[in-house]
Every structure is written in C-alpha cells, then in structure tokens.
Amino acid sequence: MFEEYDVIVVGAGHAGCEAAAAAANMGSKVLLVTMNMHTIAQMSCNPAMGGVAKGQIVREVDALGGQSGIISDRTMIQFRMLNRSKGPAMWSPRCQSDRQMFANEWRETLEKTPNVDFWQDMVRELIVKDGRAVGVKTNLGIEIMAKSVVLTNGTFLNGLIHIGEKNFGGGRTGERAATGITEQLVTLGFEAGRMKTGTPPRVDGRSLNYELMEEQPGDEVPGKFSYADTTSLTHQRSCWITYTNQDVHDILKTGFDKSPMFSGRIKGLGPRYCPSVEDKINRFADKDRHQIFVEPEGWNTVEVYVNGFSTSLPEDIQLKALRKISGFENVKMFRPGYAIEYDYFPPTQLKLTLETHLIENLYFAGQINGTTGYEEAACQGLMAGMNAHLKIREQNPFVLKRSEAYIGVLIDDLINKGTEEPYRMFTSRAEYRTLLRQDNADIRLTERSHAVGLADDKRLENVRRKIAQTAELVAELMKIKVAPEVVNSQLDDYRTSPIKDKTTLHQLLKRPQLTMQEIRKIQPQFSDYLDGFEEDAIEQTEIHVKYDSYIEKEQMMVDKMSRMEDLAIVGNFNYDKVQALSFEGREKLKKAKPQTIGQASRISGVSPSDISVLMIHIGR
Structure with missing residues (x-):
C-alpha cells in the first residue's frame, strides 16, 4: 500500500x-x-x-x-x-x-x-x-x-x-x-x-467589559519575523490587561482540596516559569494580585484566551473566580482550563x-x-x-x-x-x-x-546584500565628518555634549542619545544617501556601531571558551574557597566533580557566570 x-x-x-x-x-x-x-x-x-x-x-x-x-x-x-x-x-x-x-x-x-x-x-x-x-x-x-x-x-x-x-x-x-x-x-x-502542563479557560469576548481593563495595542510600526518578502500588518487587534484580586484568590482556595495538583493525583512536574494560577497563589502568598492578559484568538472570532489563569480546578470554581476579575463580572466560559500529564x-x-x-x-x-x-x-x-x-x-x-x-x-x-x-x-x-x-x-x-540544501538561493542572496550594505554604511559613517559650528546646536537639542573638533558620524552614532534618525537630521546629505538602503541593513549598521565593543568582547569570550573547552580542573579543586560562585553552582560542582571547564559548563544549575568565575580562578 x-x-x-x-x-x-x-x-x-x-x-x-x-x-x-x-x-x-x-x-x-x-x-x-x-x-x-x-x-x-x-x-x-x-x-x-x-x-x-x-x-x-x-x-x-x-x-x-x-x-x-x-x-x-x-x-x-x-x-x-x-x-x-x-x-x-x-x-x-x-x-x-x-x-x-x-x-x-x-x-x-x-x-x-x-x-x-x-x-x-x-x-x-x-x-x-x-x-x-x-x-x-x-x-x-x-x-x-x-x-x-x-x-x-x-x-x-x-x-x-x-x-x-x-x-x-x-x-x-x-x-x-x-x-x-x-x-x-x-x-x-x-x-x-x-x-505536566496546563491551559486556561477560553471565554466569550462579548461578555467582557474592556472599559475596566488596560489596553495593550501593538507597535505603531509593526515588524515581522521572516527575513523573506512577507508583508507587515497594516491594522492590528489590541490585547488587554487586568488583574486577579483577593476575592479571586479566596474562591480559588476553596477548590484546592479538589485540585489534582495539590491532592497528588498529578505526578508529573509542571513548568516553573508558567505556573497555574492556583500554584501562583500558593507559592506567592504575599502577592495580593496577579496579572491577566486578555488575548483575542483571531480576526473573526469572539473567543478569548485568558493568559495567566492556567488552572485544573473544578469548572464551577473556575467560573466563580473569573467573575471576580475586573472586566469579567458577566463572563461566559466556552470551555474550562485543564492540566494534562x-x-x-x-x-x-x-x-x-x-x-x-x-x-x-x-x-x-x-x-x-x-x-x-x-x-x-x-x-x-x-x-x-x-x-x-x-x-x-x-x-x-x-x-x-x-x-x-x-x-x-x-x-x-x-x-x-x-x-x-x-x-x-x-x-x-x-x-x-x-x-x-x-x-x-x-x-x-x-x-x-x-x-x-535547506535555505534557498534567494535567502542567501538577501543576506549577502544585507552584509554588503551594512559594511558600506559603516564605511560611509566613518568617512563623513561634521564640524562643531554646524552640529553643536542640534547636539544641544538632543541633550548630548558638543564636539570641539570635526567628528565622524560613526563617533556621533555611538552616543546613547543619538539614533540613526538623529544622524539623518544632523547630516541631510547622508539621509539622502540612506534612501538606497534596506531597513534591515540600516538597523544592523546602527547596532554594529553602537555595540561593536561589546560584540568584540563577547566574540573574544567565544574564542577563549573554544580554546578552554578542554581546560582541566584538578581533581581536588576546592569550590568552597571560590566565594563568587552561586550556592547552587558550588553544590552541583562539588557533587559532579567535572574534569574540564567544558564539562562543568554543561552541569544543570551551574550558570554562565559561575563558569566565568571558575575560569578566572583557574587562570590565576
């Protein structure tokens, strides 16, 4: 067949x-x-x-x-x-x-x-x-x-x-x-x-009072994910923010004895960074409210996703608690939240x-x-x-x-x-x-x-053009100089210090107060020059200029780590003497007894900063 x-x-x-x-x-x-x-x-x-x-x-x-x-x-x-x-x-x-x-x-x-x-x-x-x-x-x-x-x-x-x-x-x-x-x-x-994981209830957007919530609109100039020729949004739907309160928490607590999480019926471990609402109330008892994101499920549906209210409590308790949230007083539920193992x-x-x-x-x-x-x-x-x-x-x-x-x-x-x-x-x-x-x-x-053989020729052509345009723009910024008498009044407007001698646009762009948009205004001729370049290349140029020293330092760390991947750690290394190590990192290192820096960097609970500290001590 x-x-x-x-x-x-x-x-x-x-x-x-x-x-x-x-x-x-x-x-x-x-x-x-x-x-x-x-x-x-x-x-x-x-x-x-x-x-x-x-x-x-x-x-x-x-x-x-x-x-x-x-x-x-x-x-x-x-x-x-x-x-x-x-x-x-x-x-x-x-x-x-x-x-x-x-x-x-x-x-x-x-x-x-x-x-x-x-x-x-x-x-x-x-x-x-x-x-x-x-x-x-x-x-x-x-x-x-x-x-x-x-x-x-x-x-x-x-x-x-x-x-x-x-x-x-x-x-x-x-x-x-x-x-x-x-x-x-x-x-x-x-x-x-x-x-285990969980999901919140879905509700009827027609039953919500958005006037009691905070609007969360999209970006004024929306971006996109793909480097390919997809189009950006021309109009958007807003999300909304509201909060739980003590009344919500009190109602949810009445169902804790029926919660599969607290009763032990669920054996699997859940996501630490996206806990259920009952877990948040239990773990963060000192907080009197938790944020709820009200998210529409599409252009042409009234269904709403209640982000932040993941729960596996009985459905009647879910509904009672939801109706105590500001804007949810008359909410109708499409389906309850649940947990899954x-x-x-x-x-x-x-x-x-x-x-x-x-x-x-x-x-x-x-x-x-x-x-x-x-x-x-x-x-x-x-x-x-x-x-x-x-x-x-x-x-x-x-x-x-x-x-x-x-x-x-x-x-x-x-x-x-x-x-x-x-x-x-x-x-x-x-x-x-x-x-x-x-x-x-x-x-x-x-x-x-x-x-x-996966990325196609057009994608490769696009990225090579972006790299070439970025290099050309960086070179141009380093070439163009501006005089103090021409730009100092504008620099004062942007609340950044004046220059004493002729300075390149490259040096000005490094200043945190100035973006490529300000550089365009400072030097109109350069602004005209930019019209022939793609936005991706312009953004890449600005990031490259502003952060080149940080990027260079991190690349040096990459090269250093590559050389030190097999750097040996002596068998009797005393981690207790390295006070800058995190407590968890120190305990995990003592237990695992890694033989190399590379091995140590892969131990769960040993953070990148712990490895940096360890490298310094081994270097010493």
Whole structure:
C-alpha cells in the first residue's frame, strides 16, 4: 500500500510540521502521520508566537529556511517588539496569532510541498531491526517502512487530562491519547518520565467589559519575523490587561482540596516559569494580585484566551473566580482550563543531532524531549528533519554551537544537562546573547543552511546584500565628518555634549542619545544617501556601531571558551574557597566533580557566570 519513505514524521504539531517541511524541502520523501488532519499545527495553548528568547528562536528557524516565521507573519493580528527599552540583545519579537488561520496556513504550506504525503492514523509501534528504526505500525495494523523516523508526539503519549477530581485520557481537549510507543521504547531500554502542563479557560469576548481593563495595542510600526518578502500588518487587534484580586484568590482556595495538583493525583512536574494560577497563589502568598492578559484568538472570532489563569480546578470554581476579575463580572466560559500529564523521554538519551543513542535513525523532537512552547518544539523539529535527511544520505550532521544560535543553546542544554521540568528558553540561558540577537539570525545561519540544501538561493542572496550594505554604511559613517559650528546646536537639542573638533558620524552614532534618525537630521546629505538602503541593513549598521565593543568582547569570550573547552580542573579543586560562585553552582560542582571547564559548563544549575568565575580562578 505504501512505498518506502526516507523520513516518517509522527505527529503534526509545531515540531512535526517543521521536521516534515525541512526534510522534504531538502529532497527527502516524507510521510507525515497524524491522528487528526484537522488539527495540524494546532495552537494548543496561547494563540501567539515569539516572546522573550522565543522570538529569537523563530527568527533563527526562519533564517535556516524553516516555515514558522513566514506563517506567523501571514496570520498575525498584532506585533510587538518586547524589551525595546533595553539593549538589542534583549529585543524579542512577539505576535498575537489568528489561531485558525495559523493552522490552516501550515496545512496549506505542507500540502504545497511536493515531497510530503499524509496519513491519518495513530502510530502504536516502531519497526526496529538490528538496532535501527525502519518504519512504523499504525492502529489500523498497517506497516509503513522508512529509512528514518522522527517522533514528535507532543502531549499525546499516554496523555491524561485533569479538571478538578475528573480525569480522562487525551492528548488535547477533545482528542484521544496515543498509546503503545512509550511501552515499546521502555522495553528497548529507554528511560521515560512524566511531565505536566496546563491551559486556561477560553471565554466569550462579548461578555467582557474592556472599559475596566488596560489596553495593550501593538507597535505603531509593526515588524515581522521572516527575513523573506512577507508583508507587515497594516491594522492590528489590541490585547488587554487586568488583574486577579483577593476575592479571586479566596474562591480559588476553596477548590484546592479538589485540585489534582495539590491532592497528588498529578505526578508529573509542571513548568516553573508558567505556573497555574492556583500554584501562583500558593507559592506567592504575599502577592495580593496577579496579572491577566486578555488575548483575542483571531480576526473573526469572539473567543478569548485568558493568559495567566492556567488552572485544573473544578469548572464551577473556575467560573466563580473569573467573575471576580475586573472586566469579567458577566463572563461566559466556552470551555474550562485543564492540566494534562504526558510521557516524555529525558533528552540525555539523544545525540546533538536529536538522534537517539539506543536506536539508529530514530529522532525525538519537541515535548517528547521535555521542552515546552511552540518555538522550542519548532526548532527541534527543524533540526531533527534536517539531520534525518543528512544521515540517510551519509552526509555530515548539522549541529549548532551555543555561540551560534539559541537553538544551539537549547539542544546543548537538553543533551548535556537534561531536564526534570518542562524546559523553556530564556535569554539568560545564553552566555553569548549579544551575538545571538534577533536582528542578525540570517547573518549567523542562512549561509550554513544553504550549504546543506535547506535555505534557498534567494535567502542567501538577501543576506549577502544585507552584509554588503551594512559594511558600506559603516564605511560611509566613518568617512563623513561634521564640524562643531554646524552640529553643536542640534547636539544641544538632543541633550548630548558638543564636539570641539570635526567628528565622524560613526563617533556621533555611538552616543546613547543619538539614533540613526538623529544622524539623518544632523547630516541631510547622508539621509539622502540612506534612501538606497534596506531597513534591515540600516538597523544592523546602527547596532554594529553602537555595540561593536561589546560584540568584540563577547566574540573574544567565544574564542577563549573554544580554546578552554578542554581546560582541566584538578581533581581536588576546592569550590568552597571560590566565594563568587552561586550556592547552587558550588553544590552541583562539588557533587559532579567535572574534569574540564567544558564539562562543568554543561552541569544543570551551574550558570554562565559561575563558569566565568571558575575560569578566572583557574587562570590565576
């Protein structure tokens, strides 16, 4: 019935979609197996892409030739660049998405990809011969053969949904759980564990009083994720902010005895950085309110996502508590929030390519590896799909270093440190975040991806033009000088000190009070010159000029770490004498007794700053 495929991808969430698209666009014959063709790329939780560090990942996926950035641009209803008040290393793009459009756009994209076939069924078993994955068996009893298999099962492996004292099998509300794969993998020698996540109730936007909430509009000039020729938004939908209060907390507490989390019915660990509302009340008892983000689910729907109110309490208590929130007094609920437990496999069982150690040509990507978030899943799917394609063609693997991408940080953390709670990316996890900015992901990654056959020629041409234009603009800024008598009055207007001698525009742009916009006004001829350049190159030039010393220092640290990767730590090193180490870092180092700096840097709980301190002491 089926031909042999190059790659079978199991699961059509964010990881599965990126894996299928990447392998197919590189030339592999791909079969995407999903239990429901109508829920491809479903946004199971909040209808949004990006955010702090997550936005950088979406831009990296796009720079590599993935699809998440393009699809986000086509389906967003609001765009915001977060952390604009901070340095560019912290700038993080985020969009509010139209949930239904996002899923539809992904399905259409995959259907238009020539090398992708689809099959709606549940995979209950892998076909393994001589320690190698060679296919799958489905619930219908069909055997489908392949040269490699990528598992992206999300929350479906033995998924169990909890609402109050009720629980039932499911991978997502209204969808059944997947069974069989965990049990087989355990018999093959894999270690498995349980995790949990949750989602808030969805409510009827017509029943909300927005006049009692704070409006959160999008950026005046909305940006986008993709480096490709997608278009920016011309109009946007606002989100809104409100808060819980003591009345809300008191009502929620009445259901704590029925909470599956507090009663012990949920065994899996939940995400520390996105806790349920009952967990927040319990852990932060001193706070009298918590922020609630009121997020529309699309252009043409009244459904609203209550971000910040994730819960698994009984549905009647959820509704009573919601109605005590300002603006929610008459709220109607579409469906309650719930918690879900699911199987995952500690990612220390994987190679850096996301291929498993135990079974050759078997890859894991997404929540099966203990991560949380669409963006974390998408980038793993992309990397697994790329490496599955390269492996069966006996080509070199595609691996990103920590100094090259947030994707490299994520995978290195998972493989070397593992995770006992749902892993979420933060900028603080990256020790080289000045290099890993959202604005330069294409410069960092597109050429590498093009070399292995994923990023196309047009993307490479675009990034080379951006690099050339940036170099030309930097040279021009260094060449043009302005005299004190011409610019000092303007500098005074911008509240920056006057100049005494002729000064280059390059030197002026380094000042924190001046942006490229002010430089245009100071030197109108240069402003005319800029008209021939693309906005990406102009932004890149400004960042390069303002932060070149920081970028240079961080690059020196990268080079230093590369040289010191194998720097030995003496066996009896006394960590207690190094007072600048964090308490957790010191305890973990004493327990693990790493032999090298490289090994120490990968121990869970040892931060980048701990490693810097350790390097200084070893240098001494």
